[in-house]
Amino acid sequence: MAITIDGSSGIASVDGSAGSPSSRGTDANSGVYYAADTVSISTAGTERVRVDSDGDLGLGTSPDKFGSYSTLHIKGPSGEGAAIRLQDNGDTSSSDFVIYKNSAAGYLRVNGTDPLIAYLNGAERLRIDSSGN
Numbered sequence: 001m002a003i004t005i006d007g008s009s010g011i012a013s014v015d016g017s018a019g020s021p022s023s024r025g026t027d028a029n030s031g032v033y034y035a036a037d038t039v040s041i042s043t044a045g046t047e048r049v050r051v052d053s054d055g056d057l058g059l060g061t062s063p064d065k066f067g068s069y070s071t072l073h074i075k076g077p078s079g080e081g082a083a084i085r086l087q088d089n090g091d092t093s094s095s096d097f098v099i100y101k102n103s104a105a106g107y108l109r110v111n112g113t114d115p116l117i118a119y120l121n122g123a124e125r126l127r128i129d130s131s132g133n
Helices: none
Strands: 002-006 010-015 023-027 031-035 039-043 046-051 057-059 072-074 082-086 097-101 106-110 116-120 123-128
Parallel strands (some): 002 039
Antiparallel strands (some): 002 010, 046 057
């Protein structure tokens, strides 16, 4: 099933040709929802999001499992890479945390002065401050 979303009018069409939803409905809080073995969301005729029957999520691609683990799979445009950006509600974009991959390398990036901290077994084991110490 593909759900095509038009930015100006919300859901423009639902194409059930890839498999009809097993149930569907609406409510005042969440809008329209669909249940199917695989759900994909397309904009401008291109698939952008896919959730498979195992609950794996693909952004920019169909999810490709990592072993037997549940997977969030993000694939960016060719030559641009992909990123996960985490930001606290009170933070600005200059103080966020980003995990990203491009054709050169994989990166962990903390903007601003927040430290990068690793925990193991419930205790802090590594801290890198804004000076690199």
